[in-house]
Amino acid sequence: MLVAGFPAGAWGTNCYLVAPAAGEECVIIDPGHQATEGVAEAVAKHRLKPVAVMLTHGHIDHVASVVPVCGAHGMPAWIHPEDRYMMSDPEKALGRSIGQPLMGELTVGEPDDVEELADGSTLRLAGLELTVTHAPGHTKGSVTFRMPEQADVPPVFFSGDLLFAGSIGRTDLPGGDHEEILQSLARVCLPLEDETVVLSGHGPQTTIGRERATNPFMREVAAGPGGGGTSAAAPRRGM
Secondary structure: EEEEEEOOOOOOOEEEEEEOOOEEEEEEEOOOOOHHHHHHHHHHOOEEEEEEEEOOOHHHHOOOHHHHHHHHHHEEEEOOOOHHHHOOHHHHHHHOOOOHHHOOOOOOOOOOOOEEOOOEEEEEEEOEEEEEEEOOOOOOOOOEEEOEOOOOOEEEEEEEEOOOOOEEEEOOOOOOOOHHHHHHHHHHHOOHHHHHHEEOOOOOOOOOOHHHHHHHHHHHHHOOOOOOOOOOOOOOOOO
């Protein structure tokens, strides 16, 4: 399996191109701010044919390049219905203006073809199998994508802004909820195998085992109610 990732734009949002191998079809996960050039370079380098954009949630730092990327390849974007409005109204999603100079660089809106993600569904695209899990807390429509173990490749988990190396996504923007994101961590992340590779929306690669052992939020939910203090003061990441 091929995963080509790079941090894009002002927020350093990780964009991933995923394919069975070089020279084959791929999906693009979270083409955010100023991601078009990086996508084009990865497509050319690995001789890929993009067939779909997959969005972990609707914040502008994850969707800013959806329209040009989808338009360049004539393909759909997949997003959870509760976050779909954010593609056309990013400032409402942030509860504030993100600044006229930045907004002037963005093509805000939906691509021509939008498909809606459903919790528990398994999508088979570009020769890949991706299981969709609704994981609210960072936004109401946050989802994760999980790929099963393949030959010598461990399971891969695209966590969006649910789980980061050492942290989790912020919950102080519209649609965010601290208790809800902890519930999502417990329901979605804790059951995964320790060797599962975590590719998140920001920051470095990690594993579920490493986060289970060191991430204060994961340790809190693993301990259960009243079992391990609070991680509320620990730093968050993402937009």
